[in-house]
Amino acid sequence: xxxxxxxxxxxGEVAELEVDAIIVPAxxxxxxxxxxxxxxxxxxxxxxxLEAVRQGPVEPGSAVVTGGxxxxxxxxxxxxxxxxxxxxxxxxxxAALHAAFDIAARLSLGRLAMTPIGLERGVFGADEAAGHxxxxxxxxxxRAAPLPGSLVIAVSNPQEAAAFRAASEAxxxxxx
Numbered sequence: 001x002x003x004x005x006x007x008x009x010x011x012g013e014v015a016e017l018e019v020d021a022i023i024v025p026a027x028x029x030x031x032x033x034x035x036x037x038x039x040x041x042x043x044x045x046x047x048x049x050l051e052a053v054r055q056g057p058v059e060p061g062s063a064v065v066t067g068g069x070x071x072x073x074x075x076x077x078x079x080x081x082x083x084x085x086x087x088x089x090x091x092x093x094x095a096a097l098h099a100a101f102d103i104a105a106r107l108s109l110g111r112l113a114m115t116p117i118g119l120e121r122g123v124f125g126a127d128e129a130a131g132h133x134x135x136x137x138x139x140x141x142x143r144a145a146p147l148p149g150s151l152v153i154a155v156s157n158p159q160e161a162a163a164f165r166a167a168s169e170a171x172x173x174x175x176x
Contacts, residue, residue, distance in 0.1 A: 005137060006150040007168045011161050014115050014154035015043035018072040021065070021107070023100045023114035026078035030056035030064065036115045044069035044076065052078050059083075061095030065103045073113070077103050082123045090132060093118045097136040105146035113152040116160055126160045130167035137171060 014022055014036070024040055027033065030052040032041040041049055051066040058064060060083040068074045081096035083089075097117060104112055118124035118132065133153075140147050153168075155161045 005147045007171065008150070008152045009155060009161055009164045009168060010152050011155050011158070013039065014113055015040045015071055017113040017152060017154065019111040019113045019150075019152065020073065020109035020148075021075035021077050021104055021112050022068070022071065022073045023063075023077040023079055023104075023112060023117065025082070025115060025117050025120045026052065026064075026080050027120075028057045028060065028080055028083055029053065030058065030078055030080075034120050036120070040071070040076065044071045048076055052076075060089065060092035061099065063096055063099035063103055065107070075107065075109065079114075079117050081118045082120055086121055086123050088123050090128075093124060093129070093132050094136055097133060098140070101136070101140060101145070101147065104148055110149040112148040112150070113154055115154050115156075116164065119160070126155075126163035127166075130163045133164075134167045134171045138174065141175070 032049045048066050048069040055064040060080050063079040066076050068076050077100045079096040079100040081093040116129050118129035153164045
């Protein structure tokens with residue numbers, strides 16, 4: 001895994017991307033019932049959800065990995081940032097992002113894609129979720145913890161795109 005990380009914000013369907021792994025938001029039971037989970041499962045197939053559920057339930061702030069099923073990506077990382085109680089807990093969001101990046105590092109995955117983590121069911125706003133992603137990346141840089149060489153953030157609307165592009169620019173400016 002290389003530093004600095006190259007970040008691209010892309011408005012489109014994350015399941016279409018050909019990367020080493022895709023990070024998606026998950027709930028504690030790991031059923032892929034949220035809008036993003038259902039969309040990814042439509043392409044990946046039911047086996048991905050079954051593989052995830054066998055590893056659960058898990059606590060907010062954690063992540064699990066499954067195969068990618070029918071995706072072009074060989075792995076799917078399920079990050080649990082928001083629990084069933086829908087509490088805005090930045091510590092859980094940050095821990096889930098670290099857990100996802102730790103899994104990617106353990107598997108030596110250099111090209112990742114992700115959907116915004118924490119936005120599920122409106123618990124975090126796009127600006128807040130983007131800010132916590134920057135916080136995690138900066139923390140990992142300071143500690144020399146592994147980061148992927150590239151990260152594509154697949155957003156679903158212009159507001160999310162603006163928030164994650166602004167965060168990406170701030171991160172780029174801070175690393176100069």
